[in-house]
Amino acid sequence: MDNAIEVVGLTKYYGSFLAVDNVSFEVKKGEIFGFLGPNGAGKTTTVRTITGVLRPNSGEIRVLGYDMLDEREKIKARERTGIVPEMANPYVDLTAMQNLRLMGELYGMGRREIERRSVELLKLFDLYEKRNVKVKAFSKGMKQRLILAMAMISDPELLILDEPTSGLDVLSARLIKDVIREEKRKGKTIFMTTHNMVDANELCERIGIIRRGKLIAIDTPEKLKQLVKGSVSVEVSFEPMKLDPSEIASATRVELMGDKARVFTNDPDATVKELVHYAERNNLRIVSLRTLSPSLEDVFIKLVGEGND
Amino acid sequence: MIETLKRSFAIAKKDMRIFYLKGPVVIMGLLFPFFLFLAFMIGRNLSGGHLLVGLTAMTAFFTSTAVGPTIIPWECRGRTFERLITAPVSLTTVLLGDFQASLYFGLAITFAIAVPAMLYLSVRPAIWLFVLSTLLAVGCFSAMTVLMSSYPPTDVPADVMMLSSLVKFSLLFISGIFVPIENLPAYGRWISLVSPLTYYVDALRHSLGKGYLPVWLDLLMLALFGFAFFFTGTAIHRKVLERRFT
Numbered sequence: 001m002d003n004a005i006e007v008v009g010l011t012k013y014y015g016s017f018l019a020v021d022n023v024s025f026e027v028k029k030g031e032i033f034g035f036l037g038p039n040g041a042g043k044t045t046t047v048r049t050i051t052g053v054l055r056p057n058s059g060e061i062r063v064l065g066y067d068m069l070d071e072r073e074k075i076k077a078r079e080r081t082g083i084v085p086e087m088a089n090p091y092v093d094l095t096a097m098q099n100l101r102l103m104g105e106l107y108g109m110g111r112r113e114i115e116r117r118s119v120e121l122l123k124l125f126d127l128y129e130k131r132n133v134k135v136k137a138f139s140k141g142m143k144q145r146l147i148l149a150m151a152m153i154s155d156p157e158l159l160i161l162d163e164p165t166s167g168l169d170v171l172s173a174r175l176i177k178d179v180i181r182e183e184k185r186k187g188k189t190i191f192m193t194t195h196n197m198v199d200a201n202e203l204c205e206r207i208g209i210i211r212r213g214k215l216i217a218i219d220t221p222e223k224l225k226q227l228v229k230g231s232v233s234v235e236v237s238f239e240p241m242k243l244d245p246s247e248i249a250s251a252t253r254v255e256l257m258g259d260k261a262r263v264f265t266n267d268p269d270a271t272v273k274e275l276v277h278y279a280e281r282n283n284l285r286i287v288s289l290r291t292l293s294p295s296l297e298d299v300f301i302k303l304v305g306e307g308n309d
Numbered sequence: 310m311i312e313t314l315k316r317s318f319a320i321a322k323k324d325m326r327i328f329y330l331k332g333p334v335v336i337m338g339l340l341f342p343f344f345l346f347l348a349f350m351i352g353r354n355l356s357g358g359h360l361l362v363g364l365t366a367m368t369a370f371f372t373s374t375a376v377g378p379t380i381i382p383w384e385c386r387g388r389t390f391e392r393l394i395t396a397p398v399s400l401t402t403v404l405l406g407d408f409q410a411s412l413y414f415g416l417a418i419t420f421a422i423a424v425p426a427m428l429y430l431s432v433r434p435a436i437w438l439f440v441l442s443t444l445l446a447v448g449c450f451s452a453m454t455v456l457m458s459s460y461p462p463t464d465v466p467a468d469v470m471m472l473s474s475l476v477k478f479s480l481l482f483i484s485g486i487f488v489p490i491e492n493l494p495a496y497g498r499w500i501s502l503v504s505p506l507t508y509y510v511d512a513l514r515h516s517l518g519k520g521y522l523p524v525w526l527d528l529l530m531l532a533l534f535g536f537a538f539f540f541t542g543t544a545i546h547r548k549v550l551e552r553r554f555t
Contacts (some may be wrong), residue, residue, distance in 0.1 A: 014555050047540055051395045071399060078397040085391040092387065093327045105319035106314055106396040147392070 003062075004029045004158050004189040005050060010059035012045050018057070019045045020215040027191050027206075032184050034204030035193040038304055042213040043193040044086045047162045050191070051083050064158060080106060082151030086162035090146045092136035096127050099135060099146060100153055101241075107154040114153070122150040126175065141172030148176060152183075159183060161192040165199055177203060197297040207296075211304050221296055228294040228302050233264045234271045235292055238284040248274050258286070313405070316398050320406025321413065328376050329414060333470060338375025338414065342367045347418035349487065357430035358517045363486050365423045365443070366510045370481065373415025373447045377454025378473040380407045381546075385464035396496055400550065404455050404543055411451035419443060425432065434516035438524065442512035445528055449505050449535035462549040480504040486513065490521045505534040 005027040012020040020042045027033040035042045048054040050061055061068040066077035090099045097118060104114030122128040125145040135143060144164070148273040151159060164180070165173040180190055194200050200207055201221050208218040217224060236243070237260040247252035248263055250270040255262045257274055265271040268291045279286050328334055349363050384390035393403060420443070427433070457473040483497070484506035490498055501507045512527035514520045520527070 048391075048554065051397060053391060053554060075397050075399060078395065083392075083395040086393055087388050088392040089388040090392075091323065091327060091389055094323070098323075098326065102319055102323050105394065106316055106393075106398055108316065108397070150392070 002028055004064055005191055006031075006062040007046075007050065008060040008061070010046065010049060010056050010061065012042075012049055012054065019213055020049070020210075022059075023210070023213070023215045024059075025208050025215060025218055027189060029189050030184070030187050031205045032190040032192070032203050034207040035191065035210065036195075036197075036198040036200055036207055036300060037193075037210035041210045041304075043210060044162060045162060045192060046210065047086070047191075050083075051085070051160055052078070053085075055296075075264045080156055081156070081158045081160060082154070082156040084147050084151045084159075084161045084164055088147055088151060090135045090138075090143055092138075093134060095132050095134055096122060096138075096146050097131045099150055103150040103153045107295065109154060117153055117155065121152060124179065125149050139169075140167065141169045144168055145172055146174065148179065152179075156188070158189045159191070161190065163193055163195065165194065165196060170263055171201075197300060201296045208222070208299065209273065209303055216303055217299075224299045225294045225296065228298045232266070232268050233262045233292045234268055234275060234289065235260055235262050236275050237261075237287040237291050238279060239287050240284065242282070242284070243278070250274055252274065313399075313402050315497070317402045317405035317409060320393070320403055321409035324376065324407060324542040325413065328380055328410065331379075331383075333379060333390055333466065334375045334414075337470070338372045339418065339475070342371035345371075357432045358434075358514075358519075361423070361426055361432045361434070362510060362513045362517065363431055364426050365513055366446075366486055366506065367420060367481070368414055368422045369419040369443060369447050370450055370477070370506055372418040373411050373450040374454050374457070374473065375411075375479055376414050377407055377411040377451060378457040378469045379466040380410070381553075382464050382466040382469050384478070386466070390553065394550075400547055404539075404546060406435050407458070407488040408451050408455055408539065409426065411454050412447055415447035415451060418496030419447060423519055424459075432517065434513070435518075437514075438512065442509060442516065442528060442531070445531040445535065446505070446509035446512070449509075449538065450529045452538035452542070453505070456538045456545070457542075459542045459545035460549060464550040464553070483507070484509075485521075489514075501531045505531060508534075 007026070008024050010020055010023040020233065023046060035043055035046065038117065045054065049056045050063065052068045055069065056137040057296050064078040065082050066073040066076060068074050100118040100121065101114055104117065119128070122131050125148065127142060127145060127149070130138070130142070135146065138146065148164060165176050177199060184190060204221060206218065206220055207224060241259050243254065243256070243261045245251060248254065248271065250265050250267045251263045252266060255266040263271055263275065272289065272291070325444065335415040346364050346367055350360060381390065384393060394400060458469060461468065463469060483501045484504045485501055490501055490507065490511065493501060508522070508527040511520045511522050512524060515524040515527065
C-alpha cells in the first residue's frame with residue numbers, strides 16, 4: 001500500500017446543500033499534500049470526512065489502509081494519525097504539560113513515554129519554559145504550536161493539519177513550517193489545508209485545488225504554474241515612481257502597486273529593454289528590476305476566480 | 310475494554326480539573342441544594358430520619374447533575390470538542406468520561422454531606438442499603454446528564470442548564486421528598502413513578518425501615534433508568550453530532 005489517504009467519490013450534503021461533490025484523490029506515503037480552496041469551497045468538510053468526524057453521503061475513505069466509515073477501523077487509523085482540526089484550541093484551563101498528558105493518555109501511551117515525548121515536543125516548539133503555565137495566558141501562536149505538539153504526541157506516521165499556520169505571527173508560522181519539513185524528512189505523510197499560497201508553494205509536493213465542492217486541479221506546484229500562460233511579468237521600481245503604460249509596447253497589462261509596477265508580458269526580454277529605455281528617456285533611477293514567473297497565487301486566481309464560494 | 314476505561318478516565322480527569330470549579334457547577338451543585346434544603350427544613354417539625362433522607366436525596370440529585378449537562382456545550386464553545394473526538398476514542402468513550410466526572414463529583418459531595426449529617430442527627434440507617442442505593446442513584450443521575458447534554462446540540466451552556474433545571478425541578482417535586490409517596494393522591498403516586506429520584510428517596514427510607522415500594526424494585530429501577538439514560542443519550546449524541554459542526 002503506497003497511499004496514506006485514499007478518497008474515492010466523496011460526496012457530502014448538508015441538507016440540500018452539496019458541500020463536496022464526488023471528490024477523489026490520494027495522498028502518497030511520505031509526501032506533503034496541500035489542499036487549497038477559497039472560503040466555503042469544501043476544504044474543512046473534506047478534512048472532517050477524512051478524519052471521521054462527518055459521515056459522507058457516498059464515497060469511500062481509507063486512511064493508512066483503514067476504512068474510515070467503520071467505527072472500529074476509524075479508531076485504529078486515528079491511533080496512527082495526528083490531527084489538528086480547523087480553529088481548534090487546547091484546554092485553556094489546563095497547563096501545556098497537562099494538555100499533552102491528556103492527549104498521550106487518549107493515545108494509550110504509558111506514563112514515562114508521555115513525559116519523555118512531552119518534554120521533547122515542548123522544547124521543539126519553544127514552550128518548555130511555559131510548560132506549567134495555564135494555556136489561557138498563551139498567545140495565539142503559542143496555542144497553535146501546542147495544538148500541533150498535541151497532535152504529534154504519539155509520533156504519528158500521518159499528520160492531518162487544517163490551516164496550521166492561519167493567522168500566526170511570522171516566527172510561529174516559520175517554526176511550524178520547519179517542523180512540518182522535518183517530519184517529512186523523517187518519512188511522515190502530511191495532509192494540510194491552507195489559504196497561504198507561499199506556504200503551499202514552499203512546503204507541498206502536490207496540491208489539490210477545490211472549488212464549490214469539486215476538485216478542479218491536482219498536480220505538483222510547478223506543473224500547476226504551467227497552466228497559467230502569459231503570466232510572466234517584470235516588476236520594476238523607479239525613483240521617482242512614474243510609469244506610462246502606453247509607452248511599453250510589449251506589455252499586455254500593467255498593475256501599479258505602491259512604489260513599484262508589475263508589467264505582464266509575453267516577451268520579457270523586450271519588456272526589460274523597453275523599461276530601461278523608458279527610465280533613460282524620463283531621467284528615472286531604476287531602484288529594482290526583476291522578472292517573475294507565474295506564482296501559485298496566479299494559478300489559484302485563474303482556476304478559482306476572485307471571489308469566495 | 311480496559312483500554313476504553315483508561316481513556317475514559319483520562320477524559321474524566323480533564324473534566325474534573327476544568328469543570329468542577331466553574332461558577333454554574335458550584336451554584337447548581339453546591340449552593341442551590343444547600344438553600345433548597347434550608348427551605349425544606351425551616352419552619353417544619355421534621356424528624357431526623359426525614360431530614361437525612363431529604364438532605365441526602367437533594368444533595369445526590371443536584372451534585373451529580375451539576376457538571377454533566379454543560380461539558381459538551383462548553384467544549385464546543387471553547388473549540389476543544391473536535392480535537393477530543395478526533396483522538397483515538399469513540400464518542401461513547403468520551404461520554405463515559407463525562408459520566409464519570411459527574412459520578413465522582415456526586416459521590417464525593419453526597420457522602421461528605423451525608424456522613425456528618427448522620428452523626429449530627431444521630432440517625433443510623435442500614436449502611437449497606439444506604440451506600441448501595443446512593444451508588445446506584447448517583448450513577449443513574451450522572452447518566453441522566455448524558456441525556457440532558459445531548460439535545461439541543463448547542464454551544465451555549467446556559468441553554469442546556471435552563472432545560473436541565475426545568476427537568477430537575479419537575480422531578481424534585483414529584484419524588485416524595487417534600488410529600489411522602491404514600492401521602493400523595495393516587496394520580497400523584499402514578500406520576501411519581503416516572504421519576505428515578507422517587508426510587509432513591511424510597512430506598513433511603515427503606516434504609517431507615519419505612520419504605521413504600523419494594524426495595525428490590527427501587528434498586529432495579531435506578532439501574533434500569535441509569536442504563537436507559539446513558540444509551541438513549543449516547544444514541545442522540547451520535548445522531549446530532551454533525552449538527553455541532555455545521
